[in-house]
Amino acid sequence: xxxxxxxxxxxxxxxxxxxxxxxxxxxxxxxxxxxxxxxxxxxxxxxxxxxxxxxxxxxxxxxxxxxxxxxxxxxxxxxxxxxxxxxxxxxxxxxxxxxxxxxxxxxxxxxxxxxxxxxxxxxxxxxxxxxxxxxxxxxxxxxxxxxxxxxxxxxxxxxxxxxxxxxxxxxxxxxxxxxxxxxxxxxxxxxxxxxxxxxxxxxxxxxxxxxxxxxxxxxxxxxxxxxxxxxxxxxxxxxxxxxxxxxxxxxxxxxxxxxxxxxxxxxxxxxxxxxxxxxxxxxxxxxxxxxxxxxxxxxxxxxxxxxxxxxxxxxxxxxxxxxxxxxxxxxxxxxxxxxxxxxxxxxxxxxxxxxxxxxxxxxxxxxxxxxxxxxxxxxxxxxxxxxxxxxxxxxxxxxxxxxxxxxxxxxxxxxxxxxxxxxxxxxxxxxxxxxxxxxxxxxxxxxxxxxxxxxxxxxxxxxxxxxxxxxxxxxxxxxxxxxxxxxxxxxxxxxxxxxxxxxxxxxxxxxxxxxxxxxxxxxxxxxxxxxxxxxxxxxxxxxxxxxxxxxxxxxxxxxxxxxxxxxxxxxxxxxxxxxxxxx
Numbered sequence: 001x002x003x004x005x006x007x008x009x010x011x012x013x014x015x016x017x018x019x020x021x022x023x024x025x026x027x028x029x030x031x032x033x034x035x036x037x038x039x040x041x042x043x044x045x046x047x048x049x050x051x052x053x054x055x056x057x058x059x060x061x062x063x064x065x066x067x068x069x070x071x072x073x074x075x076x077x078x079x080x081x082x083x084x085x086x087x088x089x090x091x092x093x094x095x096x097x098x099x100x101x102x103x104x105x106x107x108x109x110x111x112x113x114x115x116x117x118x119x120x121x122x123x124x125x126x127x128x129x130x131x132x133x134x135x136x137x138x139x140x141x142x143x144x145x146x147x148x149x150x151x152x153x154x155x156x157x158x159x160x161x162x163x164x165x166x167x168x169x170x171x172x173x174x175x176x177x178x179x180x181x182x183x184x185x186x187x188x189x190x191x192x193x194x195x196x197x198x199x200x201x202x203x204x205x206x207x208x209x210x211x212x213x214x215x216x217x218x219x220x221x222x223x224x225x226x227x228x229x230x231x232x233x234x235x236x237x238x239x240x241x242x243x244x245x246x247x248x249x250x251x252x253x254x255x256x257x258x259x260x261x262x263x264x265x266x267x268x269x270x271x272x273x274x275x276x277x278x279x280x281x282x283x284x285x286x287x288x289x290x291x292x293x294x295x296x297x298x299x300x301x302x303x304x305x306x307x308x309x310x311x312x313x314x315x316x317x318x319x320x321x322x323x324x325x326x327x328x329x330x331x332x333x334x335x336x337x338x339x340x341x342x343x344x345x346x347x348x349x350x351x352x353x354x355x356x357x358x359x360x361x362x363x364x365x366x367x368x369x370x371x372x373x374x375x376x377x378x379x380x381x382x383x384x385x386x387x388x389x390x391x392x393x394x395x396x397x398x399x400x401x402x403x404x405x406x407x408x409x410x411x412x413x414x415x416x417x418x419x420x421x422x423x424x425x426x427x428x429x430x431x432x433x434x435x436x437x438x439x440x441x442x443x444x445x446x447x448x449x450x451x452x453x454x455x456x457x458x459x460x461x462x463x464x465x466x467x468x469x470x471x472x473x474x475x476x477x478x479x480x481x482x483x484x485x486x487x488x489x490x491x492x493x494x495x496x497x498x499x500x501x502x503x504x505x506x507x508x509x510x511x512x513x514x515x516x517x518x519x520x521x522x523x524x525x526x527x528x529x530x531x532x533x534x535x536x537x538x539x540x541x542x543x544x545x546x547x548x549x550x551x552x553x554x555x556x557x558x559x560x561x562x563x564x565x566x567x568x569x570x571x572x573x574x575x576x577x578x579x580x581x582x583x
Contacts, residue, residue, distance in 0.1 A: 014118070014127075016124075017114075017124035017127060017128045018127065020128055021114050021127060021131035022110055022111070024132050024135045025103070025107050025109075025110045025135050026103070028135055028138075028422065029102060029103030029107075030103075031419050032102070032139065032423065032426065035428075036428060039431070040434065042429065043428070043431075043461040044098065044142065044146045044147065044427055044429070045146070045427035045428070046148050046427065047095070047098050047146055047147060048458065048460070049072050049148075050076060050080075050146070050149065051084075051094050051095060052094075052461045053068070054076075054084045056069065056073070057081075057084060057085045057089075058094070059445075063460065063466055064446065068466070068473045068485070071254060071473075074253075075252070077149050077183065077184060078246070079152075079178065079180075080149045080152070080181070080182050084097065098146075102144045102147055105151055105152065105154065106138060108155040110131045112155065112158040112159045113127070113130050113134055113363075114128070114130070115127075116130075116158060116162045116165060117130045117367060117371075119166065119323060119325065120322065120323050120326050120371065121323065121371050123318070123374055123378075125374050128370075130366050130367050133299070133301060133302050133369050133370060134154075134362065134363065136302075136416045136417075136422075137296055137299070137302060137362045137366065140299065140422045140426075141425055141426075142425065142427035145427070153183050153186055154359065156179045156182065156183075156186075157179065157186060157189075157360065158363060159171075160175035160176065160179070164193070165328065167232075169232060173236065175190070176243065177239060177243050180243030180244055180247075184243070187243060188339050188350075190236070191240040192334075193328070193331045193332055194232050194237075195233055195236075195335075196331040196334055197224060197229045197328075198229050198230065199222065199223060199224060200223075200327075253480070254480045255478060255480040257348045257349060257351075257478060258476065258478065258482075260347040264278060266537055267536055267537060268474075268476045268536055268537065271535075272531055272535050273532075273535040273536075274474050274475075274532040274536070275290070275475065276289060276290070277289070277290050290354050291344070292354055293337075293358075294357060296362050296365060299412065299416045301369060301412045302365045303369070304369040304372045305367070305369035305371075305372060306365070306368070307372050308326075308329070308369075308372050311371075311375060316375055317378070317382070318374065318375045322371060332360050332363070333361075336356050336360045336361070340356045343355070384402075429458060432571075433455065433572055436517075436569050436572060436574055437459075437462040437463050440459065440463040440465050441462075441464060448465075448466050448511065448512060448514050449466070449513070449515045449516070449517050449574075450492050450496075450507075450515070450516050451470070451492075451516065451517035452489075452492060452493070452496065453517055453518065453572065454471055454530070456469065459517070468492060468511060469488050471530065471532045473485065474489075474532045486536075486537060488511070489533075489538065491507055493541060493545060494507070495507035495508075496516070496522070496555065497545045497553070501583070504556055504557065504580065505581050508581045513577045514576075514578075515576060515577055516574070516575040516577060516580060517572060517574050517575075519572060519573075520571050520573065523554075524549060525546040528546045557575070560575060560580045561573060561575065563583060564579035
């Protein structure tokens with residue numbers, strides 16, 4: 001009975017640490033929910049693309065015959081649409097689900113992450129530290145809170161690591177299926193990890209298989225001696241192939257992705273373009289943006305994970321208890337970098353390269369940092385006990401070291417948890433024209449608004465009405481979609497700044513526009529200096545119009561404002577298109 005008591009005590013302690021880990025996620029999620037529930041009009045930046053148009057699952061009449069809505073719902077992953085559709089049938093609208101879903105995903109991620117750490121280093125503090133560090137990363141960025149497909153990466157991928165470490169084949173395969181249904185690019189990383197586990201590094205020749213990898217043998221690489229590794233790789237390949245096959249075979253009306261040659265010719269992918277990729281400096285290209293590995297730098301405590309390879313060679317006692325399975329972190333890193341390189345070579349067939357490193361680096365560095373910090377804390381505790389044994393009192397220098405360590409710990413924990421700080425990084429868009437939103441929401445569902453103003457990107461979210469164009473929707477990844485989108489923008493520019501009434505009238509008839517939404521500064525040259533306009537394939541037209549405005553041009557639409565204005569806010573004016581046409 002006495003022998004079982006320490007184990008029971010350890011179990012109780014583990015649940016307490018898990019509770020603290022969940023409390024971290026609850027804190028960040030709770031503060032975020034309290035913040036967004038203050039505002040009647042609020043939406044996450046990227047949710048304007050991926051969530052808003054799923055409102056059609058609640059009311060099929062919304063966004064009918066909407067080219068933009070059709071595009072974003074078509075390219076959305078299957079599982080993502082099914083989840084929102086099922087919940088919508090239960091009476092919860094997608095935009096409402098998107099507000100609470102991040103907290104749920106964060107809690108699931110925390111539980112699995114705690115389990116992963118418990119298998120790598122059976123010290124509950126490690127699980128807590130990893131959960132703290134990863135939750136800081138998740139809630140100080142806009143991925144999780146967007147409730148878009150990439151928000152599902154974290155719980156699914158961490159669950160994959162958990163079941164792989166436990167050698168649970170069926171649950172591991174389920175995570176591959178789920179990843180394929182929500183974020184298919186990461187399936188390639190998962191299979192890459194399973195494939196890399198077929199090899200191991202050793203100074204000793206293989207005792208069982210005797211099979212070598214040719215020139216890699218000089219580096220100490222050998223085939224794995226574990227039959228489980230081959231079983232996981234085989235079934236993982238089969239599962240990954242089946243889940244990715246529909247994406248490879250399905251051809252939508254928007255066609256295939258843009259080619260690298262086309263990208264290089266388009267200002268949209270150039271310096272300061274809407275989808276900036278080329279033209280940046282070398283270090284920016286490889287470290288930042290869509291082309292870079294995007295190593296997390298804030299909160300900076302996560303970078304402590306980079307010290308794990310060095311720490312493994314140390315003689316500190318706790319390092320001896322770190323499982324050999326910790327090599328899985330290196331396998332994830334290597335698989336991610338291989339896919340990152342492949343995405344560069346096959347641009348844009350595997351989408352942007354950063355997709356393969358951005359998320360996985362946060363996961364493995366959080367785990368590695370937790371192990372490093374646990375080992376350092378253990379070493380510090382042993383040093384403190386040693387000092388107390390050999391001397392009755394700590395020296396002033398020792399007390400200074402302890403004080404500094406305590407302050408650094410407080411900064412690491414407290415500063416990222418300050419609401420005014422982490423909420424700024426989450427990308428929430430607050431509506432600033434409620435009266436205008438209410439007016440448009442009262443119009444028929446078929447209402448279409450034409451606008452070059454940044455506010456156009458918010459209209460589908462806040463009014464449930466379609467917009468002809470908008471910066472948020474100016475994605476040029478699929479030529480068929482973007483060609484029509486681009487033509488709409490060109491036609492709108494011609495109409496909005498034309499001196500010819502027939503041009504304006506034809507535009508209204510062609511697109512069946514109901515309203516024009518213009519900014520108070522819409523007829524000044526600076527207004528056109530928006531990145532998605534000035535760095536675009538139609539930039540010559542934009543510059544030409546800006547030059548005309550500088551010369552004092554008075555477009556016809558400007559003259560219709562006194563008669564055709566139907567609603568307004570501090571910065572915006574809404575014009576009735578029929579009135580404009582008749583002016």
